[in-house]
Amino acid sequence: MYTLYYSAGAASLALHAALFEIGAPYELVEVDLSKKRDASYLKLNPQGVVPTLVVDGEVLRESAALMLLLTERHPEAGLAPQPGSPLRGRFLQDVVWMANTFGSAYRLWFYPADLDATEENCQGRDALRRRIESSFAELDERLSANGPYLLGEQFSAADLMLTMYMRWSRKMPRPATEWPALNKLADLVCARPSWKHVNATEGLSGWR
Ligand SMILES: N[C@@H](CCC(=O)N[C@@H](CS)C(=O)NCC(=O)O)C(=O)O
Known part of the structure; x- marks a missing residue:
């Protein structure tokens, strides 16, 4: 549970x-x-952030780690290449890379108070935007050559993470959907029953 x-x-x-x-x-x-x-x-999550996931009574956090854990616990769901599979390395690389690039840059973009700043006086805000955009550009190039998913023909949990990070850019100067191969990936992910379900359950609107 x-x-x-x-x-x-x-x-x-x-x-x-x-x-x-x-x-x-x-x-x-x-x-x-x-x-x-x-x-x-705060007892469950001392930083007071989401997500927190309780796994059979154990309280855990950090979205990328939790995603890796879920895919490991449920190999039958086909959300990740399993250990020993040729695509395993690329999957692990992408999940960790996205958390380190998008996750950390968005954190400061949305929470400039982490730097004792505001949106207006946050030094380096342009650099954060450039970091997010150049990461999208890099992925778009990769997907154009070998898509439509991060693992080529194979959908994975990494695509769910990427679509979430894409969604967060919707009000930024250059939303991720402006990159054609990324837009195609988001089309595919957003058409999945899981994405429709979370949109409805969380009451999300304003993107796709
Ligand atoms: N590295 C964490 C970051 C979590 C995080 O910053 N979550 C944000 C929402 S996207 C949050 O809970 N913010 C509330 C706050 O900082 O007060 C993860 O990926 O799980």
């Missing part, structure tokens, strides 16, 4: 879709990020 602490559209989104794809029982607990986190949540 899984319990996912989530907030609509946040870093919990791709995990929510993965849980639906897997089909294992899970429950959702919404965390209201507009309010100060209460002490009981």
Whole structure:
């Protein structure tokens, strides 16, 4: 049994879709990020962020690690090449790379207060935007040559993560959907029942 602490559209989104794809029982607990986190949540997640995933009673965090864990626990769901498979290395590389590039750059983009700054006076904000855009450009080139998914013909949990990161760019100066191969990948992922389900459950709108 899984319990996912989530907030609509946040870093919990791709995990929510993965849980639906897997089909294992899970429950959702919404965390209201507009309010100060209460002490009981901070006990589970000292940084007060989402996601938190309770896995058979064990409390865990960090979206990329949780995604890798889910794919490992449910190989039958086909969300990742399994150990020993030729595509395994590329899958691990992509999940970790996306968390390190998109995850860390978006964190500062959306939370300039982490740097004691505001959107207006945040030094380096342009560099964050360039980092996000150049990462999208790099992936778009790769997908144009060998898509439509990150693993070529094979859909994986990494595509759920990428689609989540793409969604976060929707109000940025250059949204990820402006890159054609990325747009095609998002079309495919957003047409999946899992993505439709999380959109409806989390009440998401304004993107696709
Ligand atoms: N590295 C973490 C980042 C989690 C994170 O920053 N989540 C954001 C939402 S996308 C959050 O909970 N923000 C609330 C806050 O910082 O107060 C992960 O990927 O799980």
